[in-house]
Amino acid sequence: MPRIALDAMGGDHAPDNVVEGVLAALADGPASCEILLVGRTADVAAALDRHGGASSRIRIVEAPDVIGMAERPMVAIRGKRASSVTVGVGLQKKGEADAFISAGNTGAVMAASRVLMGLYPGVERPAIGAVMPTVGKTVLFLDAGANIDCSPRELRGFAHLGAVYARDVLGRTQPTVGLLSIGEEEAKGNAAVKQAHQLLKTETVPFTFLGNVEGRDILDGHIDVVVCDGFVGNVVLKFYESVARLFTTLIEREMEESVLTSPAMERVFTKLDYSTYGGAPLLGVRGVCIICHGRSSARAIKNAIGVALRAVESHLSQHIEADMADRGAVA
């Protein structure tokens, strides 16, 4: 039975949203898993009491320290070895959990994962993938902000990591992968993108390489994976928030109350809120690590548990390791 560890202390609404999300996941699904809630036992137990949740499938793992959202990652994980982040990440290393989910300090989760779990051979840098809504199927967008100033080889690596994730977790049997640029022609792009294009074009890849795609293509629903460096990725994802807020504000200014509160409008706003899509996988580390938005709702946590389960059950980690080994053999 898969064992999913959660950072019970991470995020703006912890531990209550985490506990609620866990209970919803357990109540909901036929999927069978064990939950490890990592954090201050008293706080977590109290939250479980508040939400009426006693379950033989939930266990609390004591972690007395908490890393704040604004703490510097490396300083925090070195200084707080008994934090919910470091203890939670460490469970996979010790073979006591199969996945870790956190809505806490993203940098700390990344740093702990790299330091405690390590990277697969062949992975230059781990990437964060964000799953976004489109007019059709969702799109995996990476790197979402972990890696600035990426080399062509690193961009190529993100394409591989993203394709394995799209196949295993998003269920795309032959994933399509596009390289984010400013024109479809292979000569268009900045220096790193143009070279990454050549690397991907000239190797045999276990996915369909679409070549360059443009900003307007990201959400058009026809691409499974969009690859960019973390600077562009961070700007685009945060810009998405900005556009969503503009849209919401305009609608609220112009439309009548009856329209604003209608179930139809509710569905629109829910679909636009990509933070509910179940968290962002940290890809390339030895294990399954899902990073959630600091403002995650119980629903977002529940969705992240679903994502983590799919990652474990589809053997995502093993497939990434195999893909990297194949690349190593031909590189």
Place this chain on the structure above:
Amino acid sequence: MPRIALDAMGGDHAPDNVVEGVLAALADGPASCEILLVGRTADVAAALDRHGGASSRIRIVEAPDVIGMAERPMVAIRGKRASSVTVGVGLQKKGEADAFISAGNTGAVMAASRVLMGLYPGVERPAIGAVMPTVGKTVLFLDAGANIDCSPRELRGFAHLGAVYARDVLGRTQPTVGLLSIGEEEAKGNAAVKQAHQLLKTETVPFTFLGNVEGRDILDGHIDVVVCDGFVGNVVLKFYESVARLFTTLIEREMEESVLTSPAMERVFTKLDYSTYGGAPLLGVRGVCIICHGRSSARAIKNAIGVALRAVESHLSQHIEADMADRGAVA
């Protein structure tokens, strides 16, 4: 009286949208200007007839060649010296017009402007500025795609060009300028952005330098100018289209016909359509050049004429030249 030249052959709906936009501008405003319609005389005259427009303030300037939207810019402007783009840009050089507006091949307009009009001393590269809607006042976003792989000095130059434009044309007396990055701290960003931050922080600038701003800040209405390289700018602007399309599709799927066709929803969609905001200025070239979207409506052309007039009447070009000269003195 300001003389505004327009590329009558440029864009998907030329010459009719251009002619309609001109007639609307002349009918509408107290602003007094002379219009030069550059293109094939017979085509332009026929369009004027179709839209009932005879005016002593409109003159046709013959240009027998047309540059297609997909032609390679430098090849096109060298090969078609009698095109509406080259003739139109050339009018400013000859002192026969004060501004040029085109919805045609953007690369060709840029190349012709650089070659025929030249750059102000101190301008490393011209930038394209896009004016976007926000929840408050509009924001000037540059470079919108003209310059890939920018140096820190070039990014600094965009901040200066943008600030002069914001003051003269957008009416911001003390413009605020932000450098697009992935965190507010000055140590956050890619290599070029971090160095540009230091350049702008340590010089005396005739605007308020806000330091780094993030993707989520672009449309929040508190910033007058957002600076980035043209790779990021192009991706963000095209992504904006993608998000706007996602919104529109979701709304159309979910809402009833009565809501979709309401004036309130019309206002929302109009506000989101940044292509109507009056075109993108090409900044740094010796003169006034406004680039419009290839799909520009008559309304967009009319708005671009308003923008060109403000640029001419506010002496934008002279102010850019003076700003560059001041920088040259201290650099």
